Amino acid sequence: STMGTALIYDEEMTKYKLLWVDPACKIEVPERLSVSYQALVRTGLSDRCVAVPPREASDAEILLVHSEEYLEGVKKTPHMTLEDLKEFTLQYGDVYFHPNIYHCAKLAAGSALQLVDSVMTGTVRNGMALVRPPGHHSMRSAASGxxxxxxxxxxxxxxxxxHGAKRVLIVDWDIHHGQGVQYCFEDDPSVLYFSWHRYEHQKFWPNLRESDYDSVGKGSGAGFNINVPWNKVGMENSDYLSAFCHVLLPVAYEFCPDLVLVCAGFDSAVGDPEGEMCATPDIFAHLTHLLMNLAGGKLCAVLEGGYNLTSLAQSVCQTVQTLLGDPLPRLANLGSPCERSGQTQTERCRKSRNVFLLPGNYALLRPYLSHEMKTSVEFAATGNSDLSPTALFTKALQKRLSAGIPILLRKKISVLRKMLVVQISGEDKEEQKCKYYIPMCLKKGCGDTVGFIQAVLGLLLPLGYEYDPGLVLLSRMPGSGVGDCTWQQLIGLLKGFAKGHTLVLMQTNDGACMGPTASVLLGHPAPPLQELLTRLPDDGDALERMRERLQADWKMLETLFFLHG
Ligand code: Q9C
Ligand code: ZN
Structure with missing residues (x-):
C-alpha cells in the first residue's frame, strides 16, 4: 500500500543506561522509549501502523557522516571496563557510553535508513522511528548531547x-540546536536545515555562537541553513506556528524537497525540564500536518529528545496519529506570538466559530516572482554594515516573505460576526473595512503560484489559526486561474482547521478538478509545486504591507516574534 505509516521500534534500544552519577545525563533514560511505544499501543495507534523492523547501519553508512577514527573509537566501547567507558566519555560533552550503546546507535541510525527505504520506495507514505540514542548533536568525530x-x-x-533524492529538507523541532546536522550540511545547498532552539543569547547548551540566526550556511550552501533561536523560555503554540508560517514554510515550499526528515525531539513541549517551553503536545499534530503536503507526503520523523515522559508520550501519539491521516485537534487559546497579549479568555470565547474562505475571481493571471531564498538570506550575512545584524535579518526576512498583494477594495459586509471571509483575487477591490472581511488582491493574479502560496502560508494560515474556525468553506470561482496543484495544496493545508471539517463548493464548469479535489479531501497528499523552483524573485512588498495592516487585528500576523528578548 502507498497509504501506510511505518512505525519502527525495537525494545533492544531501551537496553543501555547511565551507569554512573552524572547530573547532565540522568534525564536520558530507557523509559523514554518504552513509555512512548506503550502509549502508541494503548491508543491503538501502533496497530494501525506498518511495523518495520530496524537494522544495524553498516560501517559504510555511518561513514557517510562520521570519520573512521571516531567510528573505530566507538567500536571499542562494548569491550571497555566501566573506568574505560567513563574516560572515553570525558572527551565529549553531555553524553555517556555503555557497553551496549554502540549496538543501539547502529540500530538507531539503521532505523532511520529503514524508514527512508520504506518511504522512498513507496512501501508506506510516511513514518516514525522511535530510537535511542538520539542523533542531531553528534558530529563527524564527536559524540555530544x-x-x-x-x-x-x-x-x-x-x-x-x-534513492537519488535531489533535495532533502530537515526540520529540527527538538528544543536544542542540532549543531551536528548544521555542521554536516552548512555548505550543501541540497540539504536545507531548519532548527529552532532555546538559546537565551548563548546562555543555553550547547552555548554556540553559530546557533544564532545569522548562521545561514556557507559557500553554495548559503541560505540553506535556518536557525530560529528562542531568547526566552515559555514559548507557546502560537510562537511555534508563527515560526512555521512565516519562516519555515515559505522557504520549504520554494525549496521543493523530495523528502522531509524531522529531527523529532519533544523536549520543545510543555513540562520538559530541558526546554521549559509551554507548547502543548497537540502542537505536534499541526507541525506534522503542515509538513505533510511537501515532497508528496514523504515524511520521516526520527525521535531525538524529550525528557518529560508524560509530555513525550502524548507528543509522540499526536505525531503518529497525524501521520496516519486522522483529523487534527483544534488548538485552544492561541495567544499572540511571544508577547502574551492582554486578550482575556472570555474575549477569545466570544469569537465566532465559522469561517468562509472565498479565494475567487482571479482575473489577472501573471507569473509571479518570489525572492530567491539564497539571495535574501545571504543579505543577512553580508548586507549593509550600518544596520545591526538583527535589522539586517529582519530586512532579509521581509524581503523574502514579501509578495505583491495590494489590499482589495470591496463593499463592507456587515453580517460577518460569525464568519471570517478571506477573498483572494486579482481584482482591485474596495478598501477593507471590517475585521472579518479580508479581501486579498494578488496584483499578478491567483494563477501565479508563488504569490498565491505566499499569501496562503504567510496570511491565510496564521489568520486561520487565530480565528480557529469550526468549519472551512472553500470555493474557486470560474476562471480564477488557480492551478489544480495549488488548489490541492490549499485544501490540504486548510484541512488542519476545524477538525478537518472542510466543505468545498465546486463550480459546475469545473468538472475536470473533481478528481484532484476529491483526492486531497480523501487524505492523499497534494502533489509538489515544482514551478516554485524556477520562478524569479517578485518585485512587490504589498503582501508585507498587508501583513502590517492586518497585525492590528490579528496578532498571528506578527513576524518579529523571534527577535523578542
Ligand atoms: N541539565 C537531546 O535532546 N545538556 N539532547 C543537559 C542537563 C545536554 C540534549 C544538561 C542536553 C542534550 C537529543
Ligand atoms: Zn533536545
Missing amino acids: FCVFNNVAIAARYAKQK
Whole structure:
C-alpha cells in the first residue's frame, strides 16, 4: 500500500543506561522509549501502523557522516571496563557510553535508513522511528548531547545516494540546536536545515555562537541553513506556528524537497525540564500536518529528545496519529506570538466559530516572482554594515516573505460576526473595512503560484489559526486561474482547521478538478509545486504591507516574534 505509516521500534534500544552519577545525563533514560511505544499501543495507534523492523547501519553508512577514527573509537566501547567507558566519555560533552550503546546507535541510525527505504520506495507514505540514542548533536568525530551517530544526517546522505533524492529538507523541532546536522550540511545547498532552539543569547547548551540566526550556511550552501533561536523560555503554540508560517514554510515550499526528515525531539513541549517551553503536545499534530503536503507526503520523523515522559508520550501519539491521516485537534487559546497579549479568555470565547474562505475571481493571471531564498538570506550575512545584524535579518526576512498583494477594495459586509471571509483575487477591490472581511488582491493574479502560496502560508494560515474556525468553506470561482496543484495544496493545508471539517463548493464548469479535489479531501497528499523552483524573485512588498495592516487585528500576523528578548 502507498497509504501506510511505518512505525519502527525495537525494545533492544531501551537496553543501555547511565551507569554512573552524572547530573547532565540522568534525564536520558530507557523509559523514554518504552513509555512512548506503550502509549502508541494503548491508543491503538501502533496497530494501525506498518511495523518495520530496524537494522544495524553498516560501517559504510555511518561513514557517510562520521570519520573512521571516531567510528573505530566507538567500536571499542562494548569491550571497555566501566573506568574505560567513563574516560572515553570525558572527551565529549553531555553524553555517556555503555557497553551496549554502540549496538543501539547502529540500530538507531539503521532505523532511520529503514524508514527512508520504506518511504522512498513507496512501501508506506510516511513514518516514525522511535530510537535511542538520539542523533542531531553528534558530529563527524564527536559524540555530544546523548547522541552517538547522527541518525538524521546519515539518513539525508543515504536518501540522496541510494534513492537519488535531489533535495532533502530537515526540520529540527527538538528544543536544542542540532549543531551536528548544521555542521554536516552548512555548505550543501541540497540539504536545507531548519532548527529552532532555546538559546537565551548563548546562555543555553550547547552555548554556540553559530546557533544564532545569522548562521545561514556557507559557500553554495548559503541560505540553506535556518536557525530560529528562542531568547526566552515559555514559548507557546502560537510562537511555534508563527515560526512555521512565516519562516519555515515559505522557504520549504520554494525549496521543493523530495523528502522531509524531522529531527523529532519533544523536549520543545510543555513540562520538559530541558526546554521549559509551554507548547502543548497537540502542537505536534499541526507541525506534522503542515509538513505533510511537501515532497508528496514523504515524511520521516526520527525521535531525538524529550525528557518529560508524560509530555513525550502524548507528543509522540499526536505525531503518529497525524501521520496516519486522522483529523487534527483544534488548538485552544492561541495567544499572540511571544508577547502574551492582554486578550482575556472570555474575549477569545466570544469569537465566532465559522469561517468562509472565498479565494475567487482571479482575473489577472501573471507569473509571479518570489525572492530567491539564497539571495535574501545571504543579505543577512553580508548586507549593509550600518544596520545591526538583527535589522539586517529582519530586512532579509521581509524581503523574502514579501509578495505583491495590494489590499482589495470591496463593499463592507456587515453580517460577518460569525464568519471570517478571506477573498483572494486579482481584482482591485474596495478598501477593507471590517475585521472579518479580508479581501486579498494578488496584483499578478491567483494563477501565479508563488504569490498565491505566499499569501496562503504567510496570511491565510496564521489568520486561520487565530480565528480557529469550526468549519472551512472553500470555493474557486470560474476562471480564477488557480492551478489544480495549488488548489490541492490549499485544501490540504486548510484541512488542519476545524477538525478537518472542510466543505468545498465546486463550480459546475469545473468538472475536470473533481478528481484532484476529491483526492486531497480523501487524505492523499497534494502533489509538489515544482514551478516554485524556477520562478524569479517578485518585485512587490504589498503582501508585507498587508501583513502590517492586518497585525492590528490579528496578532498571528506578527513576524518579529523571534527577535523578542
Ligand atoms: N541539565 C537531546 O535532546 N545538556 N539532547 C543537559 C542537563 C545536554 C540534549 C544538561 C542536553 C542534550 C537529543
Ligand atoms: Zn533536545
